[in-house]
Amino acid sequence: xxxxxxxxxxxxxxxxxxxxxxxxxxxxxxxxxxxxxxxxxxxxxxxxxxxxxxxxxxxxxxxxxxxxxxxxxxxxxxxxxxxxxxxxxxxxxxxxxxxxxxxxxx
Amino acid sequence: xxxxxxxxxxxxxxxxxxxxxxxxxxxxxxxxxxxxxxxxxxxxxxxxxxxxxxxxxxxxxxxxxxxxxxxxxxxxxxxxxxxxxxxxxxxxxxxxxxxxxxxxxxxxxxxxxxxxxx
Numbered sequence: 001x002x003x004x005x006x007x008x009x010x011x012x013x014x015x016x017x018x019x020x021x022x023x024x025x026x027x028x029x030x031x032x033x034x035x036x037x038x039x040x041x042x043x044x045x046x047x048x049x050x051x052x053x054x055x056x057x058x059x060x061x062x063x064x065x066x067x068x069x070x071x072x073x074x075x076x077x078x079x080x081x082x083x084x085x086x087x088x089x090x091x092x093x094x095x096x097x098x099x100x101x102x103x104x105x106x
Numbered sequence: 107x108x109x110x111x112x113x114x115x116x117x118x119x120x121x122x123x124x125x126x127x128x129x130x131x132x133x134x135x136x137x138x139x140x141x142x143x144x145x146x147x148x149x150x151x152x153x154x155x156x157x158x159x160x161x162x163x164x165x166x167x168x169x170x171x172x173x174x175x176x177x178x179x180x181x182x183x184x185x186x187x188x189x190x191x192x193x194x195x196x197x198x199x200x201x202x203x204x205x206x207x208x209x210x211x212x213x214x215x216x217x218x219x220x221x222x223x224x
Contacts, residue, residue, distance in 0.1 A: 001167065034210055036151075043200055043214035044151065087151055091209040094166065097151040 002026050002090050006098025012106040017078045021101045023088035025069040032092035033071045035064060038100075039084045047086075048073065078103075108133040110201050110215035117221050118195075124188040124220055128201030135159040135177060139204040140184045141211060142175060144197040147219075152197075156204060157184060191222045 003026040013019050023033070031051045036044035046055050051071060052064040061076040075082055083105050088098040114126035128140070141156035155165035157175045165173050169188070177184040188195060198217040205212040 032208075036211075043202075043217055044211070045214075046210060046212060049205075049208075049210050089151075089211075094164070095153045095209040095211075097153070100150045 002029070002093045002096055004088055004090055004096050004098040006088055006101055008101060009099060010102040010104065012104050013078055014106045015078050015080055017106075019075050019078060019103065021073045021086055021088075021103075023071045023073075023098045025071070025090055025092075028069060029071075029090050029092040031066065032090055033064070033066065034089045034091060035062075035073045036087045036089060037082075037084045038087065044087060080105075108203060108213045110203065110213060112199060112201050112215045112218040114218065114220070116219060117223065118191055119224050120192055120222055121190055124191050124195060124199075124222070125185065126199055126201075126218065126220070127183050127185045128215055129181075129183045130203070131182070133203070135179050135182055135184065138206060139209075140175075140177065141202045141204055141209075142186045143200045143202060143211065144195075145200070145217070146194075146197045154186065154188075154199075156209070193222050196220065196222045 005024045033051045035048040038044040048064040051066045063074045065072050085100050085102045087100050109131045111129045118124045139156045142154040155175045157163040163175045172189045174187045200217045201215040202211040203213040
């Protein structure tokens with residue numbers, strides 16, 4: 001199975017900050033990497049697929065990138081509605097998720 | 107609008123079988139893969155398995171010996187059975203539809219908490 005190591009596990013930031021979350025894969029993914037946002041008591045919401053393609057309706061302050069087996073989610077200017085938990089997921093092999101990053105208000 | 111709704115017992119005794127159903131509205135099961143994912147309280151997401159509308163299933167290797175996912179196209183729903191449960195199987199169980207040709211989880215149910223306890 002492909003392992004996904006996500007960091008940090010938690011992150012405190014303020015509205016307007018730029019934040020980055022990273023996932024490292026145990027092997028190459030051929031860009032098959034997605035990011036989800038989950039709010040308390042809700043199902044995850046697909047934000048980005050294929051490393052950097054935003055889902056319809058996702059604000060442009062979200063972006064994704066990759067360097068080798070390291071994948072990054074960047075939120076350019078945090079908005080109040082962005083405080084949530086974020087998960088990466090690889091879909092190159094049988095799907096596996098990162099451990100999650102809880103983004104909290106500072 | 108595709109909607110998924112999980113249903114089933116919220117409490118299961120240790121060593122017994124967890125059974126849940128996902129009812130789908132707004133779309134046919136046809137031509138898609140349908141999946142179960144779980145999330146233990148306060149923890150991350152774990153893929154359990156998925157099934158094609160015609161019946162071919164694939165499972166997480168860590169659960170494969172205990173899980174069966176089945177599909178009921180007549181009633182537009184699919185189900186999961188997880189046998190020999192322990193407290194470690196306590197989780198919110200989500201059903202989801204995969205985006206065509208991928209293992210991206212595109213549409214999700216709201217999730218249902220299943221507690222394993224005597």
